[in-house]
Amino acid sequence: MFTIVLHLLCVTLCLQLQQGLSGPQCLEHPPNLNGTSGAGSVIKVGGLKAYVTGPPRSKVAIILASDVFGYEAPNLRKIADKVASTAGFHVVVPDFFYGEPYNPNNTQRNMTVWLKDHGTDKGFEDAKRVIASLRNKGVSRIGAAGFCWGGKVVSELAKGYYTKAAVLLHPSRVTLDDIKAVKTPISILVAQFDNGTPPALMKQFQEVLTTNKVDNFVKIFPGVSHGWAVRYAEDNATAVKSANEAHQDMLNWFTKYVQKR
Ligand SMILES: *[C@@H]1O[C@H](CO)[C@@H](O)[C@H](O)[C@H]1NC(C)=O
Ligand SMILES: *[C@@H]1O[C@H](CO)[C@@H](O)[C@H](O)[C@H]1NC(C)=O
Ligand SMILES: *[C@@H]1O[C@H](CO)[C@@H](O)[C@H](O)[C@H]1NC(C)=O
Numbered sequence: 001m002f003t004i005v006l007h008l009l010c011v012t013l014c015l016q017l018q019q020g021l022s023g024p025q026c027l028e029h030p031p032n033l034n035g036t037s038g039a040g041s042v043i044k045v046g047g048l049k050a051y052v053t054g055p056p057r058s059k060v061a062i063i064l065a066s067d068v069f070g071y072e073a074p075n076l077r078k079i080a081d082k083v084a085s086t087a088g089f090h091v092v093v094p095d096f097f098y099g100e101p102y103n104p105n106n107t108q109r110n111m112t113v114w115l116k117d118h119g120t121d122k123g124f125e126d127a128k129r130v131i132a133s134l135r136n137k138g139v140s141r142i143g144a145a146g147f148c149w150g151g152k153v154v155s156e157l158a159k160g161y162y163t164k165a166a167v168l169l170h171p172s173r174v175t176l177d178d179i180k181a182v183k184t185p186i187s188i189l190v191a192q193f194d195n196g197t198p199p200a201l202m203k204q205f206q207e208v209l210t211t212n213k214v215d216n217f218v219k220i221f222p223g224v225s226h227g228w229a230v231r232y233a234e235d236n237a238t239a240v241k242s243a244n245e246a247h248q249d250m251l252n253w254f255t256k257y258v259q260k261r
């Protein structure tokens, strides 16, 4: 009985997400949002609430754009803390959803409805306000990384000269046309098992970037599924190892292109 219910739930999600995010994989392993984790604090940046961590007066900053579960996700905050403590970046994780992360339990606010209020276009506009605010405070070099929903936001940033470098981790809805317009050095990290952004599409992304002479690093992580870099289970050593590897690749990209050498 339970299995049937789960199966129905999955089918429903598949239908809901066909036009939205990349598939039910986007919603696997939802985080426990209690807003209490992390070594940093929550302040306002560019009019948005944001989790900030790392040296506040650093001239180099990284923006992390969340998946649909938002800026309170404990794993995301841990990643932010890691980026801050390892490389001395000031890290900003904005609340792009204004206090309303996607809640799979809320059937009234299903993905279709929720995305109408929380589209990636709006996220892009908000990200630009966060960047402007950081620049006003004297930050001179900025990088941005996006997970799933946030990957699309960061791909929009990468089309302009908003940041020095971009990292997309299992991005959703990023198209070949998006990638054709990218100007910023970009790293794209994807799972072997990703219905929305499969390895074959990655190969095309890489070809286009190389043809356009955009510095790029594209990597397919074996044995993992969409979402692995942020929604990994803490008690699964294999999953943690692969997620850590993705975080390290992200850090390497930021160290190379954002950190003042
Ligand atoms: C989502 O919710 C709206 C309003 O509650 C409803 O009209 C729509 O059919 C739902 N969509 C799906 C795919 O369930
Ligand atoms: C919040 O969640 C984190 C990670 O799941 C957990 O370690 C912590 O104990 C939780 N805090 C509260 C107050 O529930
Ligand atoms: C959704 O429901 C499950 C099962 O009742 C619960 O464990 C989980 O915390 C709920 N999630 C949210 C975001 O409310």
Ligand SMILES: *[C@@H]1O[C@H](CO)[C@@H](O)[C@H](O)[C@H]1NC(C)=O
Binding pocket: 223, 224, 225, 228, 236, 237, 238, 239
């Ligand atoms: C641990 O994570 C790996 C990689 O995501 C996955 O293939 C495996 O099924 C997971 N193991 C368990 C027990 O969930």
